[in-house]
Amino acid sequence: MASTAPSPARPAAKVPAEPCPISPVVDLVFSRWTTPILWLLHEHGRQRFVELQRRIGTITPKVLTQRLRQMERDGLVVRTYHPEVPPRVEYEISPLGLSLAPLFRTLAEWSQTHLPEVAAARTDYDDRGQPMP
């Protein structure tokens, strides 16, 4: 990885060999804002830049552009430019992006099943005080 092209995904912090075989996918799919964007595109279908911005609610146009560009380059979304006045640009999920659906479903299922355990573990940990010197 880290070819000659402008690939600002994340420098991976120069991991030596491959301590974790899923790191590439994690950087690809779970970078900041990618899951909300993919989710919204999946829920509401093809939509415009401002719709995405408004639905996410807390993202700035700069960052949204960055993320969408990267996701377009990675083949997860498709950008369509309509040369009109005013200009119109629409984004939609690509087939490749759609292939992540089962993964997201697994994630949602785990969430449903085990997130309460996480909450319990947290209160448990907090009640127990310092973890030992």
Place this chain on the structure above:
Amino acid sequence: MASTAPSPARPAAKVPAEPCPISPVVDLVFSRWTTPILWLLHEHGRQRFVELQRRIGTITPKVLTQRLRQMERDGLVVRTYHPEVPPRVEYEISPLGLSLAPLFRTLAEWSQTHLPEVAAARTDYDDRGQPMP
């Protein structure tokens, strides 16, 4: 999330409602260093602080401590302190952390299947030049 306790996982950037139902899990499982740590604990079993540090290779003790503390609080790993001289501390995956295994497997499968498409999409995008004004 973001309760009263010291849980600086990520402030989630104050997302309004719930633009993406899997965001909590993403913050939990795919924060920086968590997947390498979980992977190493899964591969090599229970091990000590320095072993983890050496195997990851590029992490400082400070950050490793931060990450391990948070994962312990979230119930993903278990920390065992042996009061000896020299002191010995061992970390291992908890059952909750182990319940992530199928998720990781799904991730690895997707990686195997679709990562080449990502690479292709990237070269394609880079060859095609500017994305249109």
Place this chain on the structure above:
DNA sequence: CCGTATCCTTGCTGATACTG
């Protein structure tokens, strides 16, 4: 409407040193 340009702040990182 769809972005880009500019600044600013945050948080990770890195190096070093120091306890128990």
Place this chain on the structure above:
DNA sequence: CAGTATCAGCAAGGATACGG
């Protein structure tokens, strides 16, 4: 050994403002 403390450096993210 297993951390904690401190400080400097950098890059990503956020806020604001402006242009095509």
